[in-house]
Amino acid sequence: MPGILIVAEIANGKIREASFELASLAERIASGTGRAVKSLVAGQGVAALAEDFAKRGGGEVLAADHELLGQNHSEAHIAVIRAAIATSGADLVLFSNTPTGWDVAPRIAAGLDAAFVSDCFRIDAEGGSLVFHRRVFNGKLDATLSVSGGPVVATIQPGATAPFSGATQGKVTPLQVPLAKDKLRARFVAVKQAEAKGVDLSKAEIIVSGGRGLGAPEKFPEVIQPLANALGGAMGASRPVVDAGWLPHEYQVGSSGQVVQPKLYIACGISGAIQHLMGMKTSNYIIAINKDPDAPIFEVANLGVVADLFEIVPALTKAVLAAKG
Amino acid sequence: MKIMVCLKQVPHRDARLDVRADGTWIQEDNIKFEINSYDTYALEEALRVKDAGGAEVVVVSIGPDRVSQALRTALGMGADRAIHVKDPATDGSDALGTAKILAAVAKQESPDLILTGFMSEDANFAAVPPMLAELAGVPHTTAAVKVERSNGTLRVDREIEGGAYEVVELDAPCLVSVQTGINQVRYASLKGIMAAKKKPLDVKTAADLGLAGKVGAAAAKVKVTKVAPPAKGDRAEILQGSTDQVVSSLVHKIKELGLL
Numbered sequence: 001m002p003g004i005l006i007v008a009e010i011a012n013g014k015i016r017e018a019s020f021e022l023a024s025l026a027e028r029i030a031s032g033t034g035r036a037v038k039s040l041v042a043g044q045g046v047a048a049l050a051e052d053f054a055k056r057g058g059g060e061v062l063a064a065d066h067e068l069l070g071q072n073h074s075e076a077h078i079a080v081i082r083a084a085i086a087t088s089g090a091d092l093v094l095f096s097n098t099p100t101g102w103d104v105a106p107r108i109a110a111g112l113d114a115a116f117v118s119d120c121f122r123i124d125a126e127g128g129s130l131v132f133h134r135r136v137f138n139g140k141l142d143a144t145l146s147v148s149g150g151p152v153v154a155t156i157q158p159g160a161t162a163p164f165s166g167a168t169q170g171k172v173t174p175l176q177v178p179l180a181k182d183k184l185r186a187r188f189v190a191v192k193q194a195e196a197k198g199v200d201l202s203k204a205e206i207i208v209s210g211g212r213g214l215g216a217p218e219k220f221p222e223v224i225q226p227l228a229n230a231l232g233g234a235m236g237a238s239r240p241v242v243d244a245g246w247l248p249h250e251y252q253v254g255s256s257g258q259v260v261q262p263k264l265y266i267a268c269g270i271s272g273a274i275q276h277l278m279g280m281k282t283s284n285y286i287i288a289i290n291k292d293p294d295a296p297i298f299e300v301a302n303l304g305v306v307a308d309l310f311e312i313v314p315a316l317t318k319a320v321l322a323a324k325g
Numbered sequence: 326m327k328i329m330v331c332l333k334q335v336p337h338r339d340a341r342l343d344v345r346a347d348g349t350w351i352q353e354d355n356i357k358f359e360i361n362s363y364d365t366y367a368l369e370e371a372l373r374v375k376d377a378g379g380a381e382v383v384v385v386s387i388g389p390d391r392v393s394q395a396l397r398t399a400l401g402m403g404a405d406r407a408i409h410v411k412d413p414a415t416d417g418s419d420a421l422g423t424a425k426i427l428a429a430v431a432k433q434e435s436p437d438l439i440l441t442g443f444m445s446e447d448a449n450f451a452a453v454p455p456m457l458a459e460l461a462g463v464p465h466t467t468a469a470v471k472v473e474r475s476n477g478t479l480r481v482d483r484e485i486e487g488g489a490y491e492v493v494e495l496d497a498p499c500l501v502s503v504q505t506g507i508n509q510v511r512y513a514s515l516k517g518i519m520a521a522k523k524k525p526l527d528v529k530t531a532a533d534l535g536l537a538g539k540v541g542a543a544a545a546k547v548k549v550t551k552v553a554p555p556a557k558g559d560r561a562e563i564l565q566g567s568t569d570q571v572v573s574s575l576v577h578k579i580k581e582l583g584l585l
Contacts, residue, residue: 072491074466074493075464098486099467099468099483099484099485099486099491102451102455102467102468103455103466103467103468103483104455105455106420106451106452106453106454106455106456106459107455107456107458107459107465109421109452109456110421110424110455110456110457110459110460111459113421114421114546115419115421115546115547116419116420116421116450116452116456116546116547117547118449118450118451118452119449119450119451131550134449135449135555136447136448136449136552137336137342137351137446137447137449138446138449139555140342140554140555141342141344141351141552141553141554141555142552142553142554142555142556143549143551143552144549144550144551144552145547145548145549145550146547146548146550147546147547147548148546148548149546150546185463185464185495185496185499186464186465186466186493186494186495186496186499187493187494187495188491188492188493189480189492189493189494190491190492191485191489191490191491191492192482192489192490192491192492193489194487194488194489195488205584206584231579231584231585239505239506240505242506243505243506245509249488252488255486255487256484256486256488256504257488258487258488259487263582263584264579264582264584274449284582285578285582286561287575287578288561293563294554296555298560298561298563299555299559299560299561301560301561302561302562303561303562303564303575303578304560304561304562304563304564305563305564305571305575306563307568307571311568312568312571312572312575315568315569315572316572316575316576319572319573319575319576320576320579320585323576323580323585324585
């Protein structure tokens with residue numbers, strides 16, 4: 001019988017929230033297509049985590065326990081995932097689109113000669129067949145995709161699905177896979193934590209961020225910083241600004257920079273690539289100023305201004321200063 | 326040492342994105358194309374190895390005539406050779422089909438290192454690099470922000486969440502996909518562009534690569550059935566009016582939030 005395999009992920013000694021999101025998605029697809037749900041929990045000393053996941057949407061959990069799986073040795077994890085797919089007979093394999101998921105999932109798909117769809121925000125099971133929804137062109141367009149023939153591997157955008165909330169009668173089955181460190185051609189060495197920030201955006205109540213629309217590095221002190229100062233807030237930036245060397249990495253807001261949740265976030269000249277949105281979309285209130293009315297930033301903003309930021313921002317700075325008296 | 330760099334030519338980041346008549350992709354006629362930004366960082370990383378002590382840098386791209394422009398640019402920046410897989414039979418390949426084409430090129434070239442961008446700016450799949458590594462039988466890592474080489478191994482910092490990095494060691498030959506911002510990408514100099522005209526640019530077909538009938542739309546397991554602007558259900562309220570009116574509404578809102 002065809003089935004779904006959830007590849008769960010462990011971070012900081014716990015099953016990640018994103019894995020419970022996969023469980024709720026898998027439950028929905030399972031009921032729409034008559035598949036059974038199984039999961040893989042791989043790590044070192046995972047018995048309790050596997051039990052927990054089995055009871056919270058993981059179905060039959062294959063638990064792979066090995067010293068090498070306690071760290072992110074990608075080739076060790078790939079070997080175990082392959083064994084789990086073979087053991088489970090799954091024809092749909094779900095990963096989260098995390099740094100681990102995007103690293104191994106396409107490789108698993110290629111090894112299976114399987115269809116692969118990444119970073120889905122939704123998967124529908126329509127009349128037994130699967131329809132995938134994801135963004136393209138950095139969030140500017142939605143794409144609908146179908147797959148044909150054989151197994152399917154997909155990665156799902158974290159946060160796009162509500163996590164599994166019920167209770168299930170799962171069970172845990174150990175999965176033994178021989179692994180040897182000297183066979184690994186890609187070896188995990190260490191995690192380097194983010195360095196202490198000179199700019200700690202996580203504590204700012206107001207953040208004024210600038211993007212590629214600023215056009216030049218000197219526009220940050222000229223246009224963005226004055227508004228941030230007037231509001232008593234901090235200055236931030238989007239990735240292209242940091243990539244271009246206009247501002248240091250400590251200013252970067254996004255999934256690969258700082259994830260922020262201020263009371264007010266003002267995005268100036270930022271189009272709203274997904275990785276930026278992941279870093280600021282839970283802000284309490286978002287104002288976006290951008291020339292392009294179709295910019296994805298307007299999808300997460302509460303209030304928008306479609307105009308040249310060089311007209312609006314200096315005028316706003318002046319008005320804020322005047323309002324403060 | 327030989328480095329193979331995979332380049333994709335994508336619509337220019339400021340190009341108009343109009344959905345084409347069949348609704349399955351954008352209108353690609355009459356828009357500007359450029360080298361995928363992630364791939365320019367991969368090329369720069371390869372050229373730095375070349376500058377530091379020697380490497381042959383081979384750039385590879387798949388697509389119609391316009392792609393030769395991207396390859397000429399890469400040659401102008403300092404790549405030594407280019408391979409253009411130009412064959413309508415490859416049109417409509419999915420990520421796996423693309424990876425099969427590049428793997429066939431890698432088999433002919435036997436590079437010590439394959440460098441790619443982390444993802445493409447159009448499809449945003451981030452799938453081809455790990456797939457290519459699998460098909461080429463080499464280890465890989467993704468989203469590199471620092472690459473150091475010593476004695477047949479590479480030490481790579483890969484970007485993970487929250488500003489942290491994972492350090493990974495890879496045995497060569499291997500594949501590394503590169504994140505933007507890893508370096509500052511050079512421009513092609515006039516001298517470089519002139520020199521590029523004399524550099525070899527080989528054109529290959531699917532049949533040359535032993536892939537006739539194995540790639541392209543008919544072999545694709547994944548098909549885009551529709552693209553459309555995202556649903557505009559809960560978009561921002563857009564302020565209308567003069568600059569003064571807009572600014573006074575913004576100040577009013579900031580006051581309402583209790584922040585002024």
